[in-house]
Amino acid sequence: MERSFISYTEALDVIADHQKSFAVITVPIVDVGGHFLAEDLIADRDFPPYNRVAMDGIAINHSSFARGVRSFPIEKTVGAGAPQVALEDVNNCIEIMTGGILPKNVDTVIRYEDLTIENGTAAINLEEVTRRKNIHFKGMDIAQGTIIKKAGGRLSSAEINVAASIGKHELKVYKMPKAAIISTGDELVDVHETPLAHQIRRSNVYGIKNTLQEWGINSDLKHIPDDKNEMEVIIDNLLKDYDFLVITGGVSKGKYDYLPDVLKNLGVVKQFHKIKQKPGKPFWFGVSNEGKPVFALPGNPVSSFVCTYIYIRHWLRSSLKMDTNFTYVTLAEDILFKPELTFFIESKIKNLDNGTIVATAVFGNGSGDFINLVNTDGFLILPPEKEVFKKGEVYPFVYYRNEI
Amino acid sequence: MERSFISYTEALDVIADHQKSFAVITVPIVDVGGHFLAEDLIADRDFPPYNRVAMDGIAINHSSFARGVRSFPIEKTVGAGAPQVALEDVNNCIEIMTGGILPKNVDTVIRYEDLTIENGTAAINLEEVTRRKNIHFKGMDIAQGTIIKKAGGRLSSAEINVAASIGKHELKVYKMPKAAIISTGDELVDVHETPLAHQIRRSNVYGIKNTLQEWGINSDLKHIPDDKNEMEVIIDNLLKDYDFLVITGGVSKGKYDYLPDVLKNLGVVKQFHKIKQKPGKPFWFGVSNEGKPVFALPGNPVSSFVCTYIYIRHWLRSSLKMDTNFTYVTLAEDILFKPELTFFIESKIKNLDNGTIVATAVFGNGSGDFINLVNTDGFLILPPEKEVFKKGEVYPFVYYRNEI
Secondary structure (H helix, E strand, C coil): EEEEECCCCHHHHHHCCCCCCCHHHHEHHCCCCCCCCCCCCEEECCCCCCCCCCCEEEEEEEEHCCCCCCCCEEEEEEEECCCCCCCCCCEEEEEEEECCCCCCCCCEEEEEEEEEEECECCCCCECCCCCCCCCEEECCCCHHHCCCEEECCCCCHHHHHHHHHCCCCCCEEECCCCCCEEEECCCCCCCCCCCCCCEECCCCCHHHHHHHHHCCCCCCEEEEEECCCCHHHHHHHHHHHHEEEECCCCCCCCCCCCCHHHHCCCCCEEEEEEEEEEEECCCCECCCCCCCEEEHHHHCCCHHHHHHHHHHHHHHHHHHHCCCCCCEECCCCCCCCCCCCCEEEEEEEEEECCCCCEEEECCCCCCCHHHHHHCCCEEEEEECCCCECCCEEEEEEEEECCCC | CCCCEEHHHHHHHHHHHCCCCCCCEEEHHHHCCCCCCCCEECCCCCCCCCCEECCCCCECHHHHHCCCCCCEEEEEEECCCCCCCHHHHHEEEEECCCCCCCEECCCEEEEEEHHEEEEEEEEECCCCCCCCEEEEEECCCCCCEEEECCEEEEEEEEHHHHHHHHCCCCCEEEECCCCEEEECCCCCECCCCCCCCCCCCCHHHHHHHHHHHHHCCCCCEECCCCCCCHHHCCCCCCCHHHEEEEEEEECCCCCCCHCCCCCCCCCCEEEEEEEEECCCCCCEEECCCCCCCEECCCCHHHHHHHHHHHHHHHHHHHHHHCCCCEEEEEEECCCCCCCCCCCEEEEEEHHHHHHCCEEECCCCCCCCCCHHHCCCCCCECCCCCCEECCCCEEEEEECCCCCC
């Protein structure tokens, strides 16, 4: 259904309706970071897989200690990685290392710090010793066959560590869609060119390309002139070669904003045009007859930035079955915004050592002022129902930094 | 100076003392994301570079409006990207598009929404019009020659957008050091092998490799057996080929923990061994005679995880002249921890819609229980001076997720 001038939340719903199911591919474990997990990770054995010695020291049979034995001749010394041995005489001990398999006929490990070892005998310098001490028992963490991590979500080092331990030298992950990012506008020249007085360089597309890359999406950059026929031929081809298109510019009220017409001619069905928001009002969203989304973003730098982080991200998260996740931050100062529009305002955030994150809005010179972006960390999402947003109130925030 | 069993903060200081200056390389703008900026970004022209039309509509000379003129014949229509034109008769107007250069002899733009255009004449449907309206004036955002972004910090889409606009088709960034990540321990088999009853698979190194990758650091994985001579030969070679080494295991009190001796023989000067912390106490840090850091992490999975996120990250941030940055979070429940050690406890965090981030500690079965990592988001840093950490108190938190 075609809609016009809809709300921010309606726009999110429409976009979620056009989520895709991504194919599943297999990727070697060393390259899997940042991918989205498409299979359950299941314990192939108990964890730990054997009664694992948790400290360097000696292993004893606790019954001897209970009977008053304090000095234990060392029967043998065993490192981690050696097959299981057995204690032959329960009045002896086995010297043993962290990570090793617990020998037979022992049930307690005493660490070096509590021992005096002389002439092949270990004396225990403790009054009391708990049986089963310093042993990480088989299956204590998780039993064989248990799902450790369900499919879904982004792979971090934690999952990769666990995946390696269960023998996943390659993992099933989602194949991310490939995007064409298309700039329009005859005032734009390439980044390595020196613009004339009335020209500027293409820049939005480089920022968007990087954002998609951070999300694991590869893309190619294209430019099309403000010529209706040429536009139609180029976009037609791109719709064949890519999984989705991101276009900047050409969707406003301007005389040369041919894009909606061109897309219509190519069978891309408009889902909505214009959102009750600032910036980014002229955003156009459609879907091709093959179901490929076309995000036609306003050409203003801040508008295209905001629409990428809100709407393309929402489509991606929906497709990956991930819930929306915003950071909730506290306003450091009052913000006044009268129009009945969702207001995305660039802000600097600060995580105070009292545990709150406060956001200070940084007002630039409108959606054409992207210099402002480098001085901020993300943007607040302020709802249309209010005009005054008071210091201390809490609102969602979208972060665009990538700190280490 | 050689130290033993030092505090967490002392360890951070020692590591910062061994920070490196990274070389500067040049990288094409399309590949620059995630790199660390090594040059100032300077405005090559005013921003905007010309008086930029901010709305689609008509441009007029305000004096005519002030004199009562409301209907303006359209003298010509100009798109963005066209060279500057001039209004010939101040009682006419020029139809003009967003992003275009403001014509000569005009000073005000009226948007289509406030116009009725019929038979080549635009009638203005407003009682009042402010002079200079809807124009984004030359140099309003920033003047030519101004530093937009000082060197330092990680490049996000915001900086990349701006870099493109000032013609930086390539950028100077820091060349990240290359790491060898070395596993030790004869109980370890490779990820594609099926371990025997007393063996486990190498896994820590895969997690560490991914973490370094997220920070922009490439690494190779190596394994060395618990054999002193072989260790010495292999590490000697790796010290020549890599900028720093990360070693897991072999630094505890165990009989086969040869690593400190081997490193000493190779001229790697110990800076400290053991930190008053849990987990990760046996951490060993040294520097080769060529000044290359060697991070010898305990072999327990959670220990090596924590030491990577705390100490290797600190070395990296120090080398890049970045301040420590933790997230400050609020405890959801009391935590009791008696030993006089800095306590790193895996925790799940939740950003409540009242603007606070609360952390709930998830106690696993000690530093060998890394299954627990997949159920948490990072770890709290609890100082050694206290035993009871009360619900509602605020502590630093290190996040290891990489959400989109």
